[in-house]
Amino acid sequence: MKTRDRILAASLELFNTRGERHVTTNHIANHLGMSPGNLYYHFRNKPMIVAELFQRFEQRLDAFFTLPEAPLTLDHKADLLEQLxxxxxxxxxxxxxxxxxxxxxPDFAQRYHAFAQRSLRHARGLYQAFIDAGILLMDARQLEALTLNAWIIINSWARLPGAQPRGQQLTEQFLRRGIYQLLMLEDGYIAPAHRPAIGALHARLQVPLGELLPGLD
Known part of the structure; x- marks a missing residue:
């Protein structure tokens, strides 16, 4: 693996486990067993590392939103949710x-704003494809509301106030419950013929709330 890629991989690991604000370039260099000067040769500062990781995140999501030429099916929906x-x-x-x-x-904020607008357009197109396939039944007004509500969940679930004890790392199960919440937004719009299969998908993704928030079971 090239040094630049090693730096990005180590940074991603540390940002994910410790939180970006708690990780410095010295932490990253120490984690890799390299000198800070070697790291600075590839990235002058931490924002440059964040920017490149964000670019990779954007690329993954852009690929995620690329629709197949054939009509979408429930298998596509299950695969898309797992990919997300x-x-x-x-x-x-x-x-x-x-x-x-x-x-x-500010540079990151500007890029994120453009990314958010693009993602909303892509998400609306994805939901429209499921409408065209006869899996979802909704009008334009409902489609617009669903798209916006889905974006709100995707962007805020990991920071849900009070959901994660202070200092506790985010878990994959907690994110899985967020994907389940995303799926449940569609519940009132599922075509009757597809409800049994969607019910099986609900069961596959649901994480009991009591496992995530003790006291609410």
Missing amino acids: LQIIWQFRFLQQDLDQLLEAD
């Missing part, structure tokens, strides 16, 4: 530390 979970889990620091990243770096 994997992408968010791999780059989970972007969800956990988003508010701080937006406030600390």
